[in-house]
Amino acid sequence: MNGTHLSNRLQTVADFVRPGARLADIGSDHAYLPVHLAKQGVISAAIAGEVVKGPYHNALTEIENEQLATVITARLADGLAAIRPDDNVDTITIAGMGGTLITNILESGKAHLTHRERLILQPNVGEDNVRRWLQDNGYQIVAERILAEDGHIYEIIVADSADTPVTYTAAELKFGPFLLREKSPVLQQKWRQEQARLDQVIATMQQAKNAPQQKIAAFKREREQIQEVVLDES
Ligand code: SAM
Numbered sequence: 001m002n003g004t005h006l007s008n009r010l011q012t013v014a015d016f017v018r019p020g021a022r023l024a025d026i027g028s029d030h031a032y033l034p035v036h037l038a039k040q041g042v043i044s045a046a047i048a049g050e051v052v053k054g055p056y057h058n059a060l061t062e063i064e065n066e067q068l069a070t071v072i073t074a075r076l077a078d079g080l081a082a083i084r085p086d087d088n089v090d091t092i093t094i095a096g097m098g099g100t101l102i103t104n105i106l107e108s109g110k111a112h113l114t115h116r117e118r119l120i121l122q123p124n125v126g127e128d129n130v131r132r133w134l135q136d137n138g139y140q141i142v143a144e145r146i147l148a149e150d151g152h153i154y155e156i157i158v159a160d161s162a163d164t165p166v167t168y169t170a171a172e173l174k175f176g177p178f179l180l181r182e183k184s185p186v187l188q189q190k191w192r193q194e195q196a197r198l199d200q201v202i203a204t205m206q207q208a209k210n211a212p213q214q215k216i217a218a219f220k221r222e223r224e225q226i227q228e229v230v231l232d233e234s
Contacts, residue, residue, distance in 0.1 A: 003035030031059035049082025080109025099126025
């Protein structure tokens with residue numbers, strides 16, 4: 001992957017950035033996403049935010065090599081602290097991290113949000129945390145994607161400010177409101193894998209001398225929910 005050719009995962013994130021956007025890519029590492037979008041002429045400006053010096057220097061080097069310093073600014077900062085009011089950011093991407101970290105970045109950076117930004121989030125795990133944060137903070141999910149690449153399954157969640165508060169069901173928070181409606185083969189593959197993991201956990205627990213029956217029952221219910229909500233034909 002580089003600024004010219006993105007992974008399918010990052011390309012899917014890029015597809016939701018609207019023409020003319022003023023982007024903040026938080027956790028940008030090599031700044032591949034903003035570099036790609038700038039080279040395609042999609043964005044008018046971008047901040048590449050990084051909290052770690054190594055990835056920050058990677059971003060600086062990439063921006064310099066591509067002669068994009070007039071469009072993209074790399075900043076060494078924790079989360080949304082990379083964004084300044086006069087950046088007039090209207091799109092924030094946070095990709096390639098756990099859902100809990102993404103949620104922490106959004107929560108601790110609330111002061112930097114105007115609620116006019118589109119949030120394009122790609123948690124590697126813990127997607128339910130992200131959806132719950134969006135629901136609890138006045139956003140509505142406007143699109144979701146799921147894709148398999150290099151042995152991993154990735155979800156992309158796109159959210160805009162909600163005119164009226166949105167409440168998702170427990171199933172929608174867990175599986176994704178749009179993904180549930182679509183029930184794609186990749187979604188089914190993801191949750192079949194989770195069932196297999198639960199089966200292993202249950203089998204291991206059942207072998208214990210004092211098998212934790214309550215926990216086993218909870219895992220069995222979780223397995224059943226996956227079957228009913230995602231896998232059974234409706
Ligand atoms: N966004 C790129 C992608 O999706 O390919 C890079 C993902 S990389 C796995 C995660 C990056 O997020 C790392 O470079 C890490 O330093 C950065 N990061 C983690 N926590 C951060 C924070 N609080 N603020 C800014 N960057 C952070």
